[in-house]
Amino acid sequence: MTFTTDYKCGFVTIVGRPNVGKSTLTNALVGAKISIVSRKAQTTRHRINSVLTRENEQFVFVDTPGFQTRHGGLMNRMMNRVVTQSLTDVDVVLHVVEAGKWNAGDEQLLPLFPKDANVILVINKVDLLKNKTDLLPYIAQCAEKYPYAAVIPISAERHIQLDALLDEVAKYLPENEPMFEEDMITDRSMRFIAAELLREKIFRLVGDELPYGCAVMIEQWEENEQGARISACVLVERESHRPILLGANGMHMKRIASEARQDIKNLLDKPVFLDVYVKVRRGWTEREATLRELGHE
Numbered sequence: 001m002t003f004t005t006d007y008k009c010g011f012v013t014i015v016g017r018p019n020v021g022k023s024t025l026t027n028a029l030v031g032a033k034i035s036i037v038s039r040k041a042q043t044t045r046h047r048i049n050s051v052l053t054r055e056n057e058q059f060v061f062v063d064t065p066g067f068q069t070r071h072g073g074l075m076n077r078m079m080n081r082v083v084t085q086s087l088t089d090v091d092v093v094l095h096v097v098e099a100g101k102w103n104a105g106d107e108q109l110l111p112l113f114p115k116d117a118n119v120i121l122v123i124n125k126v127d128l129l130k131n132k133t134d135l136l137p138y139i140a141q142c143a144e145k146y147p148y149a150a151v152i153p154i155s156a157e158r159h160i161q162l163d164a165l166l167d168e169v170a171k172y173l174p175e176n177e178p179m180f181e182e183d184m185i186t187d188r189s190m191r192f193i194a195a196e197l198l199r200e201k202i203f204r205l206v207g208d209e210l211p212y213g214c215a216v217m218i219e220q221w222e223e224n225e226q227g228a229r230i231s232a233c234v235l236v237e238r239e240s241h242r243p244i245l246l247g248a249n250g251m252h253m254k255r256i257a258s259e260a261r262q263d264i265k266n267l268l269d270k271p272v273f274l275d276v277y278v279k280v281r282r283g284w285t286e287r288e289a290t291l292r293e294l295g296h297e
Ligand SMILES: Nc1nc2c(ncn2[C@@H]2O[C@H](COP(=O)(O)OP(=O)(O)OP(=O)(O)O)[C@@H](O)[C@H]2O)c(=O)[nH]1
Pocket: 016, 017, 018, 019, 020, 021, 022, 023, 024, 025, 066, 067, 124, 125, 126, 127, 128, 154, 155, 156, 157, 158
């Protein structure tokens, strides 16, 4: 890639309480769900989620799992540790909140921000505000909570003000050569992305009914020019969760597998045979070994 001498490149992490729109924002910024995956091993200091390359800047988004405050289990403690790690040593932190709302979940993140961090407050879902004049007092109220470097109201879903947000972030990126090839969007392995796609489908269809959630492991992955044969296992906590996932006559599972297969097929651009089965593993959310196996650090 040709780049100017004053090219900027740096790490950006997106944090916020659950449901504020972090994933929607990442997807909207990077522009495609996940289209190109490099298998090149990376030795960066963070787990990279995605990369956005512009003419004068490259934004490297650092992954954070949702910051959980409601449940105290080992899984959440481990996830919160990763959040804290992912806030250290980054160039910009985007703290995402929901327009007009500020609660304990938003507040609890503030002490985790490193002292010298450039934290930008991103007020998402402004499209939901009935009265736009409510925004100014809300901004003033948030600005009292923390010395944010900037405040940008956006709508991730409607793609409102995303360029303004990127321009603001760019101000805080250090001068650096790009770290990644310009067509690269993520360095996550295909296996991981496939597992995430499957987990997303499950969450969408039966997420509300699965009290402990579930985990997905790709157990087998055979791929050649003609296609891919993938076998995935969904781990649930209790025997009683199995019928929730399967649904009447296995209809839920059929739909989950078929939607995930379609996404993986689009990703790999070749035919995919996907076999999904359910395994009950009691206490998986409490077992450190299982969590590591599933990619939590
Ligand atoms: N109206 C509106 N809805 C949005 C916007 N951005 C996200 N949403 C919705 O908010 C919900 C949560 O979005 P996510 O992107 O999954 O939120 P998240 O912060 O990644 O959630 P966790 O993974 O639980 O931490 C989804 O239903 C989105 O469609 C927005 O700008 N406007």
